[in-house]
Amino acid sequence: VLLGELVFVPFNRATLLGIDLPIALWVMGAIALLDLVAILLFYKELKLSTFDEGLAAALGFAPAVLHYGLMSLVSITAVGAFDAVxxxxxxxxxxxxxxxxxxxxxxxxxxxxxxxxxxxxxxxxxxxxxxxxxxxxxxxxxxxxxxxxxxxxxxxxxRGLVAQHLRRRRVRQEFAVDMLLVHLHHHEASEEASEENAVPALQHHLRWEARFAEQVLRAAHEGGLVEPNGGSVLHLRPEGRERVERVLAR
Known part of the structure; x- marks a missing residue:
């Protein structure tokens, strides 16, 4: 079984070209140099054969040879490292x-x-x-x-968990703002506009929780999309109308 212990690496030494270093350092240095040279020489070929084997074969790059060559380098590196650490x-x-x-x-x-x-x-x-x-x-x-x-x-x-959570939260809020703008647009010319577009009624009509409704209304107001029209009734600003048109045109 190939099994190394990092603590004892400095005690197993060898002298080469007058330089005294641990054998593991000589071995892993040579393997690292081999890996580096192979990657620098065949970087494009390895990338293409790894991510698009069909295209690599069509271009004459022999993806099977490149694949097994890469696996051989990984195996050599693993065996040398197992013995060392x-x-x-x-x-x-x-x-x-x-x-x-x-x-x-x-x-x-x-x-x-x-x-x-x-x-x-x-x-x-x-x-x-x-x-x-x-x-x-x-x-x-x-x-x-x-x-x-x-x-x-x-x-x-x-790709972090926090970033994904914040992104989902932002997308959810943007979608809710779009729904709010569409709701206001559909009812602003109707006789029920004073009721349908009133702030107290929006939460009920759109079936939002109170806290979420407050966040959406604040985001729409701070974004310059809506504004109150003589009390609690909301109406669209020009920026809001442009956004509604983009939403309805999707």
Whole structure:
């Protein structure tokens, strides 16, 4: 079983070209260089064959060869890392940093750079954590990868849980404002306008909760879409009429 222990890596050393370094550093350095050269040389081909295998085949890129070449690099990297630092750290650093980067950006080049940066930051912060609590280095680094992933999962600008909640809330409110404007537009020329378009009656007619109705009315008023017309009856402003026309034209 290939199983390494990060703590003992500095004690297993080798001298090459007069430079004395841990064997794991020599091995992983060579593998990292191999991976970097392969990505730089075949970046476009790998991206195309990964995301559109049919187009890659049509352009003569041999997607099967590229796929198994990439899998071979992943396997070599995993085997070398297992021997150096162990299974826990290898799995954590192969999964968590890319997943975290995926939450932060949708562009592949940025994702690759962020993955490396998050992995480095997790390693440094994990080592500091292990040193401060006198705990396992591998376990602490794996923990920090999870911490950074959770931070991105909740607070990523676009794909984070908080951002998605705020976006859904904004869309719901915008839809409610549109419904309010359409309601006012349909009834403003009718005989029941003073009743249908009155603020106290809107909540009942549109079946909104009191708090939500207040938020929608405030948003419409602050947006310059509606204004009171001699009391509690609302009427559309020019900006509101333009928005209603766009809504009805959809």
């Amino acid at each position: 162990g299974a826990v750290l290898v799995v954590a650093l192969m999964v968590a940093p890319p997943a975290t980067a995926y939450l932060l950006t949708s562009r592949l080049p940025h994702m690759l750079v962020l993955s490396v940066g998050i992995g480095l930051l997790s390693s440094v912060s994990g080592y500091c954590l292990a040193h401060s609590v006198n705990g396992s280095i591998a376990g602490s680094i794996a923990t920090m990868t999870g911490v950074f992933f959770l931070l991105a999962f909740f607070f990523a600008p676009t």
